[in-house]
Amino acid sequence: MHSIIVVPAHSTGPASQLRLAPGESLTFGRRATxxxxxxxxxxxxxxxxxxTAGRITATGTYWTIGNLSAHQTYVVENPEGAGEHIKVAPGRIDAPVPFEFSRVVLPAAGDLLSFEVWAPRHDYADPTAPDGPDDGTGAELTAPAFPLDRTKRYFQVLAALCEPRLRxxxxxxxxxxxxxxxxLRPVWPAAGRASVQWNVDYLAVKLRLKQPPEAADGGPRxxxxxxxxxxxxxxxxxxDEDDLAVLDGRAPA
Structure with a gap:
């Protein structure tokens, strides 16, 4: 199962995205395929x-980035983090990235190039284990069926989608x-059509929706x-109905 999805700057859909399973790496740079x-x-x-400007490596639930350039610092931004970012110095190898969605930004002769990396997989300890979630046995963690973070923008979008039927x-x-x-604009002033649509597309990836048949025919995708x-x-x-509190900026009951 893939754990990391790399989305090129001008991606038009899943066909142009690159998926990495745990342990797999991807290089990026001027070199052609x-x-x-x-x-x-x-x-x-x-x-x-x-x-060969850098390398991304997928682990189970996060990813690392290596900066293979000699002089340029790269920046990995959290698009939801109000300016939150990390810097990757030249020559730095395997810097861990903690964000679920990231934008990698590279300076290039006066321009800024970017692409996105999604890390939709979350693993959690099994609370029913004999000695609790961390029993020291090294047993494999249980991967949740639907790993949703209720503090993220995508969950607000999902709640707004479900609101009429939950009411x-x-x-x-x-x-x-x-x-x-x-x-969503009262609690997310920067919300726009493109950002909402981006979150809908991301939810489809995160929840592993199968593409509807009409999508292949150019229908109402x-x-x-x-x-x-x-x-x-x-x-x-x-x-559920309690989760609709996120639409007003409150934590679910």
Missing amino acids: GPGAPAHHLPLTHGGVSR GAPHAPLPTVEQITAR LNGKKESLVSLALRFNLV
């Missing part, structure tokens, strides 16, 4: 980027992206994706 290139490589076609209208039409944006998300969330109680 093809014969002689590493099996996993993200080309950054800019004259100001080294041929007692089980067959209510789902809110549009514009309606979700308006609903977004509506099908939203319907699938809400159906899954309500069927397995991933969101």
Whole structure:
């Protein structure tokens, strides 16, 4: 199972994303893909980027980055973190990245190049273990079926999607992206159509939704994706009425 998803700057969907299983690595840089290139490589076609500028390695639940350039510092930003970021100095190897979503930014001869890395997998200790979640046996952790963090923006988007049906209208039409944006703006002033849509797409990846058949035919892909998300969330109680508190900036009861 993959644990890291690398999203190029101009990605148009899953076909252009690169998935890494634990232990796999990906290089990035000016070097083109093809014969002689590493099996996993993200080309950054800019004259100001080294041929092999860096390396990303997936672990079970997080990832590391190595800066293989001689002079440039890289920055890994948390898009949800109000400026939270880490710096990766030239030559630094295997710097751990703690963010679930990250934007890697490289300076390149006056330009800033970027790509995203998603780490949607979360593992948790099994609370039913004989001696509690950490019994010192080294037993393998239990991977949750639906690893959702209720403090993240994507959970607010999911709650807003589910709100009409949780308010007692089980067959209510789902809110549009514009309606979700308006609903969240009091607690998320920077919310916009693109950022809400990004979170819908990320939820589909995180919850491992299968692509609806109409997507292959250019049909109503977004509506099908939203319907699938809400159906899954309500069927397995991933969101309940108490969780709607996040839409007002409060913690769920």
